[in-house]
Amino acid sequence: MTAGDRPLDVRAEAPARRHELIFETWASLGAGEGFVLVNDHDPKPLYYQFAAEHAGAFTWDSLEEGPETWRVRIGRTAA
Template sequence: DVRSLAPAQRHSEIFASYRNLTPGKGFLLINDHDPKPLQYQFEAEYKGQFTWDYLESGPKTWRVRIGRPAGL
């Protein structure tokens, strides 16, 4: 849940969480806006190396499961 973090800190925290994942694992991102720009950043930096599944899409809360596929 990154809603309590300053916006400038959110992406670095989320990427740190991703880098610490073991293959086959994931985490739940909870945000107060659509994290689509973050998805584009993941695509630029980790193309083909992550999963992105919207579980809830607003209007006040967005939940996305971000994973690191097994075998990478």
């Protein structure tokens, strides 16, 4: 995590809106930038969606793994 990583806390968002908001945030990143996702459940399905749709273009670094809060740094690669 770098000082420039902004948090994106989706815990208060409606479940149907969460992935849309996360992908919009990721799409707005420049190469090498990232954000810290804060979630109330394991975002493993989100990881698989990123892997299927953006293979090689994202980074995923787990920072905290529950049981109540999950934090993941999601970044955009330079490629």
